[in-house]
Amino acid sequence: MRVIFLLLFFITCTMAQSFLEDELRNAWQDKDINSLQLFLANEVRIFLSESGGNYSRSKAQTVLQEYFEQVEIVAFQYNKRKIKKGVIVANYAYRKNKQTFRTLLYFFTSYNVWNKVNLITSIREIPQDSKKIEKQTSKDDIGKSKEQLIDKYDDPQVMKSDMWEYTQTLSMGCHNVLYITKYTFKDNKVIKVDEQEISPGCEAEAGIW
Known part of the structure; x- marks a missing residue:
């Protein structure tokens, strides 16, 4: 019975992974970047407020932009290497549940995404006067x-x-x-x-x- 359960669990995870990757590609093709940023900005605001602060949407957007400037995951642009499963799940989560920012934080910390520069992509909405992103020091x-x-x-x-x-x-x-x-x-x-x-x-x- 346990073997059957594990087999079903594996099949389910594999199918879900394929579905998430398809959704990720669709989001990139649709260039649905603005809606993603706005949604996550609201999630950041909720997250920071529940952590004891009282932040406006603009403040949350600023905080979010700082994260994007470091990791630049939001544009969904595929690198030649395979994007990590955790990042796919985190990106996909913004459309499906209200725990998005917590999900992102979880995967950022557990997969140490901050140091994995091969995940960096481009954000098209970065203002001209915003600070430049520093490349990984080699x-x-x-x-x-x-x-x-x-x-x-x-x-x-x-x-x-x-x-x-x-x-x-x-x-x-x-x-x-x-x-x-x-x-x-x-x-x-x-x-x-x-x-x-x-x-x-x-x-x-x-x-x-």
Whole structure:
């Protein structure tokens, strides 16, 4: 009986995961970013108020923007790597239940999303004068082991060779900047880091937005 229950549970989770991924893709295709931000801003306001503060919607929006500037999950743009299940669930939750912000906080902390820059995407509504998002510092990785890089970037591909390439896209107001970081290992430790920055500029991306 227990085996049957576990099997059914596994099948249910697998189907739910596929459904969540479809919903995530649909949300990105619909570019339903504004409604997501507004909904979560209200959730932030409720969360902060229940924590003992009395925050307005604008204050909540400011708090939310700070989170978005660090993680930039809200745009739903897929990276080449697989997006974490927890982030998919957290993103999807905003449409389905009123515990959204708590869900987001839970996954941010339990999956340590703050340090997983490969999840970063672009937020199209970032004001021109807002502070720029700082890219993940890679020079500090020199001397670190492959295991430490896996903890930082959550990519098991690190272990497969003595060369590893990592990309991240950061929003810089009117355009995105692509950073390519190439790591060289010796004895499973980082001995060299090469960085390349590709910026198309505002005019080049104007047609995309």
